[in-house]
Amino acid sequence: MGKGTVEADPYPFDFEVETTALIMIDFQRDFVYPGGFGESLGNDTSPLLAALKPAERVLTACRDAGMFVVHTREGHRPDLSDLPRAKYERGNPSIHIGDEGPMGRLLVRGSYGHDIVEELYPIEGEPVVDKPGKGAFYATDLDTILRMKGIERLVACGVTTEVCVNTTVREANDRGYDALVLSDCVASYFPEFQRVALEMIKAQGGIFGWVSDSGRFLAGLAAATGAQPAAAGTGG
Ligand code: TIU
Numbered sequence: 001m002g003k004g005t006v007e008a009d010p011y012p013f014d015f016e017v018e019t020t021a022l023i024m025i026d027f028q029r030d031f032v033y034p035g036g037f038g039e040s041l042g043n044d045t046s047p048l049l050a051a052l053k054p055a056e057r058v059l060t061a062c063r064d065a066g067m068f069v070v071h072t073r074e075g076h077r078p079d080l081s082d083l084p085r086a087k088y089e090r091g092n093p094s095i096h097i098g099d100e101g102p103m104g105r106l107l108v109r110g111s112y113g114h115d116i117v118e119e120l121y122p123i124e125g126e127p128v129v130d131k132p133g134k135g136a137f138y139a140t141d142l143d144t145i146l147r148m149k150g151i152e153r154l155v156a157c158g159v160t161t162e163v164c165v166n167t168t169v170r171e172a173n174d175r176g177y178d179a180l181v182l183s184d185c186v187a188s189y190f191p192e193f194q195r196v197a198l199e200m201i202k203a204q205g206g207i208f209g210w211v212s213d214s215g216r217f218l219a220g221l222a223a224a225t226g227a228q229p230a231a232a233g234t235g236g
Helices: 046-065 085-089 142-148 161-174 191-206 214-225
Strands: 003-006 013-016 020-025 068-074 128-131 153-159 178-187 210-212
Touching (some): 013 214, 020 046, 020 161, 046 068, 046 153, 046 178, 068 142, 068 161, 128 142, 153 161, 161 178, 161 191, 178 191, 178 214, 191 210
Parallel strands (some): 020 068, 020 153, 068 128, 153 178, 178 210
Antiparallel strands (some): 003 013
16 A cells, blocks of 8 residues: 556656655746736736646645645745845846735735645645745755655646746756656646646656656556545546
8 A cells, every 4th residue: 555656758657655745836826826926027827727726636635645745935035135136137027026016025925926826725734845946945945854754756736837847856856856747737838838848857768757647646646545536637
């Protein structure tokens, strides 16, 4: 019990519930909804909404299976003392990090927009890692948290695919973790980047990790735990 396999590319992903963590990357209002940091960079935020339902199904199933869940948020201290000048200035944004927007101060910890969307909100026992950069291992205690739990493999959901998800998977790879990215639980503002970012992960025999989807993951998880598979692709 507890051991399973997920059909994935470039080949099946073997895992154990006890040594695998679900990582929910930056499902923050600031990226997913209009009026936040994502839109300030000139993006249409609507493509990101597609990942929310599949990610919610995966989150629920992982909680039911007793898998360790960790969430991340990109953002900065209210005094912006951890905000690099380069990040503040880059892109000539319509409003800057730290400025007041319709969801509060952009990408600042404690503001409404910086927090995680309601349907994916962390519950007790699920650490939230606040990170100043794109990668979740940079300048955080994520690696320590995972090692204290004996975690060896990650299942990744989040936004955006080619930015914070990709950076975090690459960082995880260099630290010796195996990572599985669920294609319908990650999203990009750019359809082309969504496709290519996933290709990059699984190319060359899985150079950074594996790619599957929520349906195949839920089937593998159900087989590992002896549960009925959660229906993928249906409402709620
Ligand atoms: N801009 C963009 O695509 N993403 C980010 O700035 N951060 C994350 O991906 N979380």
